Amino acid sequence: MKIALVGAGGYGGAYTHFFQAGLVPDLKLDAVVEPYIEKAASADWIAAQQIPVYPTLEALYEVLCPDLVIISTPIPLHVPQAVFCMEHGSHVLCEKPLTPSYEDALLLKQVAERTGKKLGVGFQWSFSDTMQFLKADMAQGVLGRPLFFKTHISWVRPETYYSESNWKGRIRNDAGDLVCDSILTNATAHYLHNIFFLNGDKPETSAMPTELKGFLGRVYPIETFDTCFVEGALPNGCRFLHIASHGAETNSEPKLEYAFENATVYFDSNTDPTLYAVFKDGQRKDYGQPLSEREVSQKLSRMVEAINNDTLPCCGVDTILPHLVACKKLLEQVPIHTYPEEDLCLQLRNGSWFTYARGLYEEMDRHYQAGTIPEGAVTVQL
Ligand SMILES: NC(=O)c1ccc[n+]([C@@H]2O[C@H](COP(=O)([O-])OP(=O)(O)OC[C@H]3O[C@@H](n4cnc5c(N)ncnc54)[C@H](O)[C@@H]3O)[C@@H](O)[C@H]2O)c1
Numbered sequence: 001m002k003i004a005l006v007g008a009g010g011y012g013g014a015y016t017h018f019f020q021a022g023l024v025p026d027l028k029l030d031a032v033v034e035p036y037i038e039k040a041a042s043a044d045w046i047a048a049q050q051i052p053v054y055p056t057l058e059a060l061y062e063v064l065c066p067d068l069v070i071i072s073t074p075i076p077l078h079v080p081q082a083v084f085c086m087e088h089g090s091h092v093l094c095e096k097p098l099t100p101s102y103e104d105a106l107l108l109k110q111v112a113e114r115t116g117k118k119l120g121v122g123f124q125w126s127f128s129d130t131m132q133f134l135k136a137d138m139a140q141g142v143l144g145r146p147l148f149f150k151t152h153i154s155w156v157r158p159e160t161y162y163s164e165s166n167w168k169g170r171i172r173n174d175a176g177d178l179v180c181d182s183i184l185t186n187a188t189a190h191y192l193h194n195i196f197f198l199n200g201d202k203p204e205t206s207a208m209p210t211e212l213k214g215f216l217g218r219v220y221p222i223e224t225f226d227t228c229f230v231e232g233a234l235p236n237g238c239r240f241l242h243i244a245s246h247g248a249e250t251n252s253e254p255k256l257e258y259a260f261e262n263a264t265v266y267f268d269s270n271t272d273p274t275l276y277a278v279f280k281d282g283q284r285k286d287y288g289q290p291l292s293e294r295e296v297s298q299k300l301s302r303m304v305e306a307i308n309n310d311t312l313p314c315c316g317v318d319t320i321l322p323h324l325v326a327c328k329k330l331l332e333q334v335p336i337h338t339y340p341e342e343d344l345c346l347q348l349r350n351g352s353w354f355t356y357a358r359g360l361y362e363e364m365d366r367h368y369q370a371g372t373i374p375e376g377a378v379t380v381q382l
Helices: 012-020 043-048 057-063 075-087 102-115 129-139 159-163 189-198 298-309 317-333 360-370
Strands: 003-006 031-033 068-071 091-094 119-121 146-154 211-218 227-233 239-245 252-260 263-268 275-279 284-288 336-338 344-349 352-357
Touching: 003 012, 012 043, 031 057, 057 075, 068 075, 068 298, 075 091, 075 102, 091 298, 102 119, 102 317, 119 298, 119 317, 129 189, 129 275, 129 284, 146 189, 146 360, 159 352, 189 239, 189 252, 189 317, 211 317, 227 317, 227 360, 239 360, 352 360
Parallel strands: 003 031, 003 068, 068 091, 091 119, 146 239, 211 336
Antiparallel strands: 146 252, 211 227, 227 239, 252 263, 263 275, 275 284, 344 352
């Protein structure tokens, strides 16, 4: 299998690391497309491995038609690059978010169907042992009916996170391309998507919300939102809550609780890398370590398995649609609350300036514990 990586800098470094660290021992990286290779952290390793680097996809395909192309480039490039690769005969694993728009996601699905190529989307948890085992147990009724799934993430970000980017927190980038970036579509997308994924009725489908309500906020001066409280219901009756912010005082890594009839699943990456269930009789079952690099690298190894076995990728276009629809409807219908100047604090930490809304972390924590969202949350028409 010939594999090419498009976009080796930034998050593309995670993919070169999979190869470099021996996490995908049966696979080899055959080519890289990267116009700014000198800026990539893995440039020396790529050179030492004598992996050819091309400035454009066109230049790559003059020499090689890869079986699989990994796309890890800025969001507006995903559609043209994925179309180009599939039209030229390659399967594609594209980083999340696949596209900012629902229509473009469907267009990519059509191209994949017409060309007979597989299109995977790099939501790593969907490919991981942990979520695969958990979803299989859910399908077999081991945990009982899913009742209430909740997640909490408070990733503090410095002002430069937004001010130095030409697309973060924006509807369109400087070039006018749609990006619709927010904390929900990008940084914490995995955790809402995972709730939909686990409740999907097939291994590779996700559940579409039947009810959706949101409170969106902005601490930083951005177009979209850096804070969200989202709740809703899924067709199987499971309710969900997703709480996330880049503008709270305290940093807290992802934590979740998934309550079922017979057990509760716990994961708190602040204290323990293992996701586990505790059953009503007190028994504990460990599912894995979904943030470990071994499990993250499974998005590549399981994508290759899907190609070799001619099966559906663990996460494809259909799998991401519920998350895409939820993000789109929330952004369209929920007004964004700007935290008032008098509630904001500016703080210097390790040489960087951070803004946070006073009391926001406590509010997030309180709602997470209680399973509620703030007053003023708006119901979305689905
Ligand atoms: N799965 C995850 O957990 C995760 C985490 C971070 C980022 N991402 C995703 O990875 C993707 C890339 O994000 P990033 O932050 O690395 O972006 P980035 O802006 O740092 O760009 C990534 C690389 O693409 C290169 N590039 C630009 N134009 C190119 C072109 N025409 N052809 C080939 N390469 C080109 C850039 O030089 C850069 O090295 C995004 O979709 C992002 O959402 C995923």
